[in-house]
Amino acid sequence: MPTGVAMRDAREQLFDAAERVLLRDGPEALTSRAVTTEAGCAKGLLHKHFTDFDGFLAELVMDRIRRLDDQAEVLLKAAGQGSVVDNLTTMLTDLFGSVAVAIVSLTISRDGLRARLREAVPTGVPILSEAGRVVMDYLKAEQTYGRIPADADLNTLGLTLIGSTHLLFADRTGVRPTTDEVRAFVASVV
CATH class of the missing domain: 1.10.357 (Tetracycline Repressor; domain 2)
Structure with missing residues (x-):
């Protein structure tokens, strides 16, 4: 995943990515890795904006x-x-x-x-x-x-x-x- 590239509205992009994973694959497939992969960003971005995955x-x-x-x-x-x-x-x-x-x-x-x-x-x-x-x-x-x-x-x-x-x-x-x-x-x- 690219690093050092700014994402616009990172929180909303992560939310939208989580929603797509949730709708497509169900709650059991919703992981921080699945969300960041779907959003096309580094895993650390999620943890930069949220305390942990349950917080997200x-x-x-x-x-x-x-x-x-x-x-x-x-x-x-x-x-x-x-x-x-x-x-x-x-x-x-x-x-x-x-x-x-x-x-x-x-x-x-x-x-x-x-x-x-x-x-x-x-x-x-x-x-x-x-x-x-x-x-x-x-x-x-x-x-x-x-x-x-x-x-x-x-x-x-x-x-x-x-x-x-x-x-x-x-x-x-x-x-x-x-x-x-x-x-x-x-x-x-x-």
């Missing part, structure tokens, strides 16, 4: 969780417009069609990573908990428009949508559910 992974997960804010904004702007089922289907398909399922697997498989994430996300499964918050905020907004019944149990509805959609997408190596399959599930829950 924790920051990767937190970065991907922060990206949910963009999805949350889009979903909240959709409240009162279009179909509730379609809005939720789009959000859930985008979320679980991304790296989220692999991040859940990664978090579950690494004790050190889980311990570090507990400092920032004390309860629940990181990324799923935050996605649940996004869905619940949207459901509350739709409730104000009268599109979700006032007496609906939003906590149960939100947890059901997040947990069950995660299960639909959980088999990383299998066939992904289609948008129509996700829409049918969301419609049955809502």
